[in-house]
Amino acid sequence: xxxxxxxxxxxxxxxxxxxxxxxxxxxxxxxxxxxxxxxxxxxxxxxxxxxxxxxxxxxxxxxxxxxxxxxxxxxxxxxxxxxxxxxxxxxxxxxxxxxxxxxxxxxxxxxxxxxxxxxxxxxxxxxxxxxxxxxxxxxxxxxxxxxxxxxxxxxxxxxxxxxxxxxxxxxxxxxxxxxxxxxxxxxxxxxxx
Numbered sequence: 001x002x003x004x005x006x007x008x009x010x011x012x013x014x015x016x017x018x019x020x021x022x023x024x025x026x027x028x029x030x031x032x033x034x035x036x037x038x039x040x041x042x043x044x045x046x047x048x049x050x051x052x053x054x055x056x057x058x059x060x061x062x063x064x065x066x067x068x069x070x071x072x073x074x075x076x077x078x079x080x081x082x083x084x085x086x087x088x089x090x091x092x093x094x095x096x097x098x099x100x101x102x103x104x105x106x107x108x109x110x111x112x113x114x115x116x117x118x119x120x121x122x123x124x125x126x127x128x129x130x131x132x133x134x135x136x137x138x139x140x141x142x143x144x145x146x147x148x149x150x151x152x153x154x155x156x157x158x159x160x161x162x163x164x165x166x167x168x169x170x171x172x173x174x175x176x177x178x179x180x181x182x183x184x185x186x187x188x189x190x191x192x193x
Contacts (some may be wrong), residue, residue: 041080042131048079048109049138056144059101068092068099075108080132082119084193087111089180106141113142114173115192120158121170124193130159 062068069092076087087108092099099107113136119129133155137148145151150165157163181191 041082041125041128044078044080045132045135048140049135051078051140053144054102054105054140056100056102061098061100062104063098064092064096068104071099071101071104072108075105076112079108079112080116081112082115082125082129082193084190085112085115086190086192088184088187088189089177089192091180091183094183102141109136109139109141113139114169114176117154117158117166117170117173118177119193121174133158 060071062071069090072087072090072092090107090111113133116129116132116136119125120133136142136155137152142148142151153163154165154169157166158169177192184191
């Protein structure tokens with residue numbers, strides 16, 4: 001059963017995002033590149049925002065020693081990522097345990113959210129990043145979170161040119177990204193942009 005952490009950029013990432021980024025930062029690696037290829041990011045973002053809600057109490061479970069990574073790779077195909085973005089740095093194996101399908105999906109979505117925040121910070125794919133970020137609060141992994149309004153504020157600041165919540169979130173995402181790059185590199189996997 002998955003608990004829904006509370007969002008708080010100042011204490012770390014918001015609930016879903018922190019759980020995801022923590023899990024994403026704690027989790028990492030895999031057996032191949034997990035690029036969110038095929039459909040353009042804008043189409044994937046809109047489709048994800050319109051996807052059914054996650055059932056956080058049912059569905060398959062995945063062991064951290066391989067199946068969770070494979071499930072994340074599959075899930076990432078439907079989640080928009082910046083150019084050269086992937087979920088190879090998620091340290092599933094280090095986190096250990098068993099993850100429900102909703103947890104895996106939420107971690108992948110939170111990882112992508114961080115990648116898009118960092119893209120805005122770096123000035124990469126700005127129009128696409130702003131469109132994608134506008135849809136994030138409606139993604140299945142986030143929409144049912146108790147502090148989704150903080151996420152909306154963070155997104156608003158990101159697309160509007162900055163603010164305290166956005167800066168705090170980017171700082172958390174940058175730190176997570178550094179850990180993910182080191183882990184993916186250690187495993188010989190392609191690193192995310």
